[in-house]
């Protein structure tokens with residue numbers, strides 16, 4: 001791939017993007033009760049934004065990880081029909097370690113974090129599975145009146161046609177937050193760099209430091 005098709009992103013840049021988004025979230029009075037990081041790319045941004053979302057007198061926001069991986073190739077043509085099958089769940093929520101007041105997502109402000117929204121398949125899957133699960137729990141626990149608010153934070157949203165959607169209620173209310181919308185290039189994140197010094201220099205040269 002030609003160098004000009006690659007976009008290099010430094011740790012500093014990611015740090016600052018998380019800081020800016022946290023500021024935005026706090027200004028909207030939407031500090032989450034829980035952060036859900038989609039592994040592996042969502043983990044570093046989730047950890048960084050948690051520090052910027054910390055407010056005086058409040059406990060650290062718990063981070064839970066969910067593992068979602070995309071099938072590279074199922075040999076199927078119709079993407080719409082195969083969306084559900086293209087995502088593999090490798091890890092899911094575990095409330096066992098949280099206290100008794102946090103036994104589910106019902107009524108909580110939930111922030112899903114990932115590094116990139118590419119075809120949107122992963123985010124679509126995460127949101128629809130969480131919504132389904134919350135609705136089931138609400139029925140079981142008879143807590144239908146409590147509203148759960150799911151938001152999304154990604155570092156980069158690729159400006160391209162998406163293969164799956166997100167709820168209009170989320171998109172129209174500012175609860176989908178992409179720190180940056182970028183062209184459909186190959187995004188080179190620092191955690192994949194073999195030579196982090198060179199990577200950082202390349203990011204700097206592109207203005208992403």
Ligand SMILES: O=P(O)(O)OC[C@H]1O[C@H](OP(=O)(O)OP(=O)(O)O)[C@H](O)[C@@H]1O
Nearest residue numbers: 039040041069070117118119120121122
């Ligand atoms: O918008 P989409 O087309 O669904 O793609 C975005 C997803 O792809 C990458 O995950 P990947 O499965 O490569 O795993 P990783 O995060 O562990 O690298 C990335 O971390 C997102 O989760």
